[in-house]
Amino acid sequence: MNLRDLKYLIAVADTRHFGQAAERCFVSQPTLSGQIKKLEEELGVTLFERSKRSVETTHPGEIIVAQARRVLEQADALLQLAQSHQDPLVGPLRMGVIPTLSPYLMPLILQPLQTQYPQIKLVLSEELTDTLLTRLDKHEIDAALLATPVENPDFESIPLFEEPFWLVHPRNHPLSKKKKIIQTDLDCTDLLLLAEGHCLAEQAMEVCHLHERAVQGDLADLRAASLETLLQLVAAGFGCTLLPALALNAVSAKDKGIMTRQLQLPDTYRQISLVYRRTFPRRKVLEVFAAVVLENLPDTIRAI
């Protein structure tokens, strides 16, 4: 059995005329006659009662024709579904974002994305880099916004922008007296860190030339679960920390006891990129997403 055969079948049932049915199906009459005959043999049922004068659908024929219409109806629906998914922008885009980026970047782009590409249904999940990479590998998400380069050859990435780190310290901190922060100021500072697993923690240590062991002792117990908590610690005078630029809005607005200092030093930024499986078939939607991100960055952040 064949969808084409069912089309032939219905054409004959509709026209009661092999010639006209053939014309409607854009085939010759012998072709259509042959296929109908083959179908009848396959089904073991005579579908049409032919005479030289007329063609009539038999009773079982009527029933089978009705069912054939249902089959073609569903097949047609399949084609329409396919058509509606030809545009790579259509459908859900499952995006993972690291926690130190998501709350500060997403508010900037959700509105523009929704306005420019309403057909993209963004599904966000906020998790640590490792988790995101695992889920990406398991096809549970389509792409991830990360701050670390990827080595896995299964993945590719679109570089988005460089996000500078700012130094954040209490207003009564010794560094308050310095007009400009230099590298050595960072080296020996009382750095507060995020909990383990946050890439920001390692990156901060790297910027400050610290190793894992250096943050043992008093500070080891103070690793914060979120940037918000971290800022609370800074405000409470427990030490200073490095903050990614996009998160600055979160601090300046609410806490007068905190000073934020731009770092005019080399390599004091993290590189944000959009990571996806090499085999992901809807690259277009990622390109569109990346473009929207870049268009809506504050002027202080430079795109790559």
Add this chain to the structure above:
Amino acid sequence: MNLRDLKYLIAVADTRHFGQAAERCFVSQPTLSGQIKKLEEELGVTLFERSKRSVETTHPGEIIVAQARRVLEQADALLQLAQSHQDPLVGPLRMGVIPTLSPYLMPLILQPLQTQYPQIKLVLSEELTDTLLTRLDKHEIDAALLATPVENPDFESIPLFEEPFWLVHPRNHPLSKKKKIIQTDLDCTDLLLLAEGHCLAEQAMEVCHLHERAVQGDLADLRAASLETLLQLVAAGFGCTLLPALALNAVSAKDKGIMTRQLQLPDTYRQISLVYRRTFPRRKVLEVFAAVVLENLPDTIRAI
């Protein structure tokens, strides 16, 4: 698109493995890979995300696979429908019967038919010969029980039995004195007839050697609409008539004022046969029906 392709599609979606899917479909892996690729190109949608490690269904793929299942479901239902109609006995048998036969024959066969072949759904219609032939030609009925031979080459017939005519007259009729009825008794009798269109009327005239004009006059206005009415007229002494043997039950039971006389004369019977279109594909059900009729005839009627 093709039902086979959809089977391949579902096999891959189920197994997430081209090789195993191919095995399930009894084709080679390259064949299946090729058809899936062709399908993807036709639909304009990437259905699977392949890597050397794994095969995953894309989001549009999931949707299309679900629809493909619906298509195959309906196609499967079609095959099952066809299967259930392979037996020519299954389904309605639309049977036309002439009014002078139906009420006397049908009670004899309905019960046995129902018992022996419960799958046959008999749909009866009782109409005059001409109407039945027209409806047979228009495929409105499948066959007809008639008492006249058919000339139309589109039709064929299965001879069933010869139904003798009996003479029926009032008990106080001159013929009551005769021990045996001979042809000349019939020739000049006061014959009562059924309404025009009933084949029985013409056949009775023929048996009695009468022509159309002979029944003009008084009798012309007395043509009865049914055998029952005819018997009422006989009982009321308006004349005599010829009755087909199967209808005898109807008279003997209810009216003592009527005599029924067997005719031991040549050609005093009508031939009942089952008429159908030459092209009717379920001849088997007709043969079965004919057999049931013959098996359940009273012993007084001889089958052909």
Add this chain to the structure above:
DNA sequence: ACAATTGATAGGAATTACCTATTAACTTAA
């Protein structure tokens, strides 16, 4: 009676599906 129509048949051409063999990339075991 003759031309036009209709569905079936025959024979050959074109397309399509299919198979085997092989490749390229990756994973696992030694």
Add this chain to the structure above:
DNA sequence: TTAAGTTAATAGGTAATTCCTATCAATTGT
């Protein structure tokens, strides 16, 4: 680290299927 085993894709040739033109037999309409 190398070797063996998997996996999906590719290439090339074969078999099956579909399709066409030409024709026939039967019927219908003029």
